[in-house]
Amino acid sequence: MSSYSIILYGFILIALISAIGILAVNNVFKAALFLLTCLLSLAAIYVLCLAEFVAVTQILVYAGGVVVVIIFGIMLTTKLTGKPLEVKNGNLFPGLLAALAFASMLVKYQSMMATSTAELSTMSENLVSKTGVELMTNYVLPFELAGLLLLMALIGAAVTTRSTPE
Amino acid sequence: MNLQEALHIIEKSLSYLYPELILTGGILVLITISLFKRISSIVFSVVSISICLATISLLVEEGLLRASLFSGIIVKESFSTYLKILANIGSLVTCVMTLSSNNQRMKSAEFYALLLTIVLGGHFLVMSNNLLMVFISMEIISISSYVLAGHANTKEASEGSLKYFLFGSVASAIMLYGFSLLYGVTGTLDFATEGFVKGITEYNSPILLIAGFMALAGFLFKVGAAPMHPWAPDVYQGASVPVVAFLSVVPKLAGIGILIKFILVISAYGQSKYDWQAIISVVAILTLTVGNFSALAQRNLKRMMAYSSIAQTGFLLVGIAAYLPEGIQFMLFYATVYVAMNFIVFISLQFFEQRNIWNTEHFAGTGRLLLWPSISMLIGLIALTGLPPTAGFTGKLFIFSSLWEAYHLSEKNILLWLFVFGLLNTVVSLFYYLKIPYYAFLKEGQSVEKGNFNLWENLLSLILVLVVLGLFFAPGLLMCWINSVNFVL
Amino acid sequence: MQQYLLSLLIFIPLIAAIVVLFVPSVFQRSFRMITLSASILQAIIFTIILSSSSADASFIIKEQTTWFSIDIGSWGILKAEYFVLLDGLNVSLVALSIGVMLIATIASWKETKNQKGYYALLLILNTAIVGSFTALDFLLFYLFFEFMLLPMFFLIGIWGGPRREYASIKFFLYTLLGSIFILIALIALYISVHDPSAVPGKLVHSFNLLTMADPKNYISNSILDPNNLWMVGPLSARTWIFLLIFFGFAIKLPMVPVHTWLPDAHVEASTPISVILAALLLKIGGYGILRIAYPILPDAAVELSWIVATFGVISIIYGALNALASKDLKRLIAYSSVSHMGFVILGISSVTSEGVTGAIYQMFSHGIISAMLFLIAGVLYDRTHDRIINNYSGLASRMPAYFVMVLVAFFASLGLPGFSGFIAEIMVFLGAFRSASANGLIHESFAIIATSGLVLGAAYYLWTIQRMFFGPFDLKGIASKSELYDLTPREYILLLPLAFSALAFGIFPQLILNWINPFAQQFIEAVLSKGASLTSNL
Amino acid sequence: MIEALPLHILSAFLFATGLAIVIIKRNAIVVLMGIELMLNASNVNLIVFNRMHPSTFDGQMFALFVIIVAVCETAVGLAIILRVYRFYKTSVPDHIQELKG
Known part of the structure; x- marks a missing residue:
């Protein structure tokens, strides 16, 4: 190893x-x-x-x-x-049961994906700069939307916590 | 791809996004206004003008067949355009409704900014052809909805919004996990591409079923379908009426729009070995049952309308289960009618709530003293039940017709069950829909002051009632428009 | 003008209803005048229509235009028509409904509670009833059929007796369940047929009942294609659809075991509403079976006729037994309606010309007689607010004219020769007897068992007369003797025409039979030939 | 050279633990932490799968956006939780039951 x-x-x-x-x-x-x-x-x-x-x-x-x-x-x-x-804590038993069920199901089928595909390859490019370019070209729309989302989350949080005049 | 090309694509794509740009502009203006003191007349005109402009620009480019924007992550076609117009109309009606609200918080600039954000998110959601876009636009809708649900800032509203938030975040986390699995299986996020469908058809493992179910959880949460519905009653009961009306229409329609695409893709256009049509049918049956039977026990009207909107989602899901292009067109017809009849009920509901009438018993005797609001409510409820002479009947007739045709083509027994079961559910729904007119007109009740709609409420409910009645007698008016809508991914 | 007469007949009450809604409530008295004049106008138009009947023997007058036609791509065109028609089957029923609505209007002369709403609803109900009797397009029929529900719901629920709310909800739910059955059938049927008269190359899904009745018009290999039966579980899809339509209408009829809404609705409804309910709304059930279930699905109808007959006989006997046990006069009359409508089912199931003619005639005659019976019950209730039979005795001496009217109504209802009920019932029996030899659909024993319904009918009516009218005059319970006065002129106006028609149509059945007979002949030929040819395809 | 299998197991377990926290814990803030775990499980998946399909950057990009969304969710969520605290003086969802059918 x-x-x-x-x-x-x-x-x-x-x-x-x-x-x-x-x-x-x-x-x-x-x-x-x-x-x-x-x-x-x-x-x-x-x-x-x-x-x-x-x-x-x-x-x-x-x-x-x-x-x-x-x-x-x-x-x-x-x-x-x-x-x-x-x-x-509450619902201890159903919670653990659901989690176990999910875990065993996911592990079982997801590990099949790991073995069925080739091993991870390595890349040697400059990833950070490529990420930047991608963000401003192919992903520019989600990027801008994410900006809007942050703005609205900010306003939302402010509106939510602001105490009412009454 | 070099940078030059990429910038060219962005520039070209932006020219297709005028409605969305207008909405974004509206949001920014509103946020700027909110920095200053309240100037509610300006606020309202900014909102209504931006929605109207967005709708007009949608209508102008309606002839557009299909445009793939931003290297295919969103696609403009007539199907999404139709839903967007519907969402815009819904939000416009909501804005007019807030004029009659007595809660000042409903008239603040931030409120309208959040409203417009949800509409914008809805626009991008129905256009999405990419899992990342689906996730982002859905979160835009969700996060703004959490805030809106608690916007009334009462004890009940904040409780509703907390439950909405917790439930919604879990649902979207589950959906996200499903997306990540789908990405693992297919290696791409663009779900309308051949590669994605090829991945789904070739990859033969139950992981597809798991991933599909997990992703479905998020969509079903958004449309308020069983088993992801438990948030709806609390949120509806807590939030103020315009918000409830808005939440029961715009996010729901956007969710339905993306759900259709997703179901089509996850079943690999019917080639998948898993029968997603049957799964959606089961979900529809479950949703109808849960919605209708839970509504029976409700006494609070807003809570009842929550279950009613769950049941109505069931009917929209029937249109998806029918799966034919016609089924989808008929579903659009029903969705249009749903918007109208739902708002009729909620406009009256707001009127009644301002007079402290929100339990079914409170309605006793209102039929004579508050005549027009009661009659408008009656028409809305009859339409929701699906009785003639309202377009609610026509919509149900169309939807179930396409389901019958689907049964004929596929010979799946589950569709026949859905057909019979869905129609019999109408009888169940009558029990609770009729409860209000029953109290309003048949019972003698406490004294309420005589009253009537104000000008705006009158105008809105008159228009909507005319739409609901008119589309029954001449469904062709709408259908010839919907016929020009074609559904391509 | 001539071709719009039928539409005018249907929509005059609706126009009057709109007028009523816009007249200010201060003019309380004008509402009943408007309602009355609408009914009279209807009667005049109806006479004009009858006097100028068309050359074509199969119908008297018809109107047909496209309502909407929606193109849905690959799926074809969805076409609904505005198609109304008057023929041998519905002419008598339309006449009946005009007459009964007229009488109901006069009977509600003293109604004081919220008159505007009352008369508007009455007028809307009138349009819906005449409309559903005349519509020949399934969607149009369904529209009118559903349109009857809400006015009736409010008429029972607002202007009814003490338990009116329960009764109105029960009425509404039962009938809505029935109409959902019919809606399922409607969707299944119109998708399976295409309109042959359409442009070639275009598939037109039509709601036209005549199109649906022709087996050639079914799209081959569709679910309801009669030449290629599609099985759903143990039965064919066509049989299922027949059962749905049959039970949908049977709820309205009402047939045992889905009759339980009827006694409650009748007991709680006010007199004029009971009259409309018994005389007209029940007939729509029988009419629907004759107009829709049998002609469109003759193969299933022929196959299942013995089941239909069984239900008919059960209704006759069960209704009569319940009537015998009833303590409330209105409940007794309600159960007698169940019993009498059983004859309609039995007559239809025989598919002989006598049986079908008898069934239609029974609907007509029961319309007259039940209207009279409920008016009579109303007369007593007006005076004493008590309908319990045992609380009365010796009324004959106090109210002689009333007693005469009761005698006429009861004897007409139990089928005494000379009254219209006799003609109808005897024809149904003849048909049921002859069916075994003529077409072998139902066994003679059905007719024999059904005759006991007649005996029971005589028993409960005669026993009631004996209890209420003979013996020493006495009143028990809440009623006070001073209020018992004999018939007023208004009540004479209501009862005499009905008594006279019950007699007239008993003595001169030809008045109606001339219209019914050709239709019945055509009906049984169509059903039997199509039914036989379709079942032989199996 | 990395092996995918342990990472898959990691993401599955993270997701399951997050779900268990969401179901079991009676405190809105801890439930929020559970949700963060679930989101991170998906992120692990996205990054591992990106290594299997190295032709594009989709997975990593998605993971980035998930982080942004998580921030927004937390901000709004905490604001909502704080307001509920103010009204109810408790953060136990079971105690918050003004709304009932």
Whole structure:
């Protein structure tokens, strides 16, 4: 087993464990930290899969943005309610059953896809610059729409949290 | 492809997107206005002018057969244009409805900006020929809808919007996973291409079924079909009436538009070994049953209308299950009528809600004191039931005719079940649709002040009632237009 | 003008309804005058039509234009027509409906509650009834057929008795279920036929009932193609469709076991509405079976005639037994209607000229007699607000004129010779007996069992007379004796014409039979020949 | 040279865990985290599949857009959750039951 594989397996393991950690812990704050670990290890996996640009975005936007926003939300809500960060579980059995069913089904059929196609090839181009060009040519419409989406999400969030005059 | 060519394509594609550019312009103007203090007359005129201009530019280029834009990720053809016009009309009616609302938040610039964003998302959704475009435009609709659902800023509205958000995000995450699997199978995101269909027909594994189901989850959420419907009642009950009316029409029609394309592709134009026609038939049966039978128990009118709109989705799905080009044309007819009759009911509903009438019992005795709103409501409900002399009947007749023809061609028994079952559901739907006129006209009730529609409500409901009645006596007027709509991917 | 007379006949009440809606409510009294004049105008037009009948013997007057015609690409053209026609089958029923609507208008003279709505609905109902009797395009028929539902729903539900809401909802749901059955059949039928008169090369799906009745017009290998039967489960698709149409109309008829809406609706409806319900709406069921189910699906009809006959006989006996057990006068009359409409089914199922003529004649005569019976029940209810039979005795001495009218109505209804009911029932029996030898469709035993319905009919009517009118005068229950006065002039105006017609059509059946006979002849020839040729194809 | 199989298993498990969190956890913010996990599972898939079909950039592009959408969703979602907190003083969806049939 090459060192490359060892690193990959390592990150996969970290991602899985921290994902399960979110499920296992009953503290919202700890769950958010687990999410952060998971997202960061996924970014590492993306680098190993030669998707550097996505990996960077993952770190900057997801880990740096989403998780921070979530932690911020947690703090605000605890301040609003004045209650501890504990989370209760419900529907434990059906939830786990559904998850297991999904996992086994996906693993079974998706792994068939992995074996039926050739092994991953490697590319040696300058991926980041190519991504940039693609974004401004073939993907310019979704790109612009994504901009609109961000704008509306911002306005939506502002409208939602703004307190009413009444 | 070099950069020069790419820029040329973008330039050329943009010239086809005037309606969407107008809407975007409208959104930006509205956002700018919202920075200043409320100037509601200007706000309203900006919205209505941009929608009208967009509709006009859609009508102008209606002769267009098919144009593939932005290297094929969206496609303009008459089918999507028709749905877009319908969505525009729906949003225009909603805007006029907000004029009569007594909630000031319904008249803010942000509200209209969100409304226009949903319409814009709907435009791109029905044009999409690419999974990424589908995802992005669907999220534009969804995220704006979450905000709109809670826009009234009451306790109920925020609860509805939270449930909508949680349910919708899960649905779109599931759909996204389905998309990623489909991408893995076919190696392309452009689902109308030969490569995609070839991938689907050649790849012989249940993963296709799983991916299809997962993707379907997102679409069914958007159109409000069973089993992805549970958000609808809470959202409808919580949100203000114009928003509910809007959500029950525009996102639904856009979702139906993309669902047709998706079903056609996932079944590889009928060559797939999985019978997607039967699956959609089962979904339609389920949706009709859930919608109609749950509506029976409702006393809150908005909640009842939520289940009613679920059931109406079932009827639209029957048109998809029929699967013929004619089935799709008849479905467009029904969709048009649905827009009209749904708005008739909601306009009256807003009127009644302003007088604190929202439970069926509250309607007792309103028939005589609030005569015209009650009669307009009666006509809307009769049309939704599908009784003559309303176009609701004609629409059902057409849709079920195409289903019968589909049964004849394919000899699948599930279609016959759907046929009989769907029509018998009409009887069930009568129980709850009739409950309102029953209370309004047959029961003696508490005292409500005598009242009538204001000018705008009168005008709107009169036009819509005329449409619903007129299309019964002369369905040819609309059908000859729909006939020019052809469905090509 | 001549060619639009029939349309005028149908739509005059609708125009009058619109007039009523626009007249301000202060002119309360004008509404009933408008309604009355609409009915009288209808009667005049009808006489003009009859006096100038067309040269073609198969119909009296007809009107036919395209309603809409939609081109749907590869699928062909969808064509609906505005096609109304008056022939031997419906001429008597149209006459009946004009007369009964006139009487119902006079009977509602004293209605005070929300007159505007009442008369507008009555007028709309009038248009719907005449329209469905005359429409020969299936879609047009269905439109009128459904159009009857809502006015009736409100007429029972707003102006009815204490349990009116329950009764109106029940009425609505039963009939809507029936019309959904018919809608299924309608869709299946029109997709399977094409109009031969259309431009060659174009497939025209027509709603025309005459087109549907011709087996040649079915698209080959379509689901309902009579030459190539398509099986759905154990039965052929054509048989299923026949059953759907038959049960759809049987609910309206009403036939046991789908009759349960009728007693409730009758008991709760006000007198004029009961009259319209019994005299006209029930007839649409029988009319629909004769006009649509049998001619269009003769093979299935011939095959299933014994089932139809069984239901007819069950209706006769069950209705009569229930009438015997009824304590409420209106409920008794309602069940007697079920029993009498059973004769219509039996007559149709025999497919003999006597049977079919008898069935049509029974519909006509029952229309007159049931109208009279409900008016009589209404007279008593007006005075005492009590309809329980056992609460009355010895009424004959107090209300002699009323007693005479009751005698006429009851004897006409139980089929005493000299009244129209007798002619109708005897013809149905003859037809049912002869069927075994003439076409072998139904066994003689059906006729024999059905005669017991006559005996039971005599029993419940005579027993009622004995309980209510003979013996010492006494009133139990809530009624007070002082309110019992004899017939008023307005009631004479209502009852005398009906009593007179029941007698007249009993003594001179030719008045109507001249119209019915040729039609019945044509009908049975068409059904039997087509039915036989289609079943032999199997 | 990387093997696809473990990555497929990773994405399947991430998705299943996310689903389990959504169903089990009684806190809107944690449910939001579950949704993020599900989205990330799809992203892993998209990137791995992009390696199998290297002729275009579709998969990676899709993954980028998914991240953008996730940001928007989180922003709006948290705003909605915060408002519900204000009204109900709780974040347990089961306690929020003003709306009933």
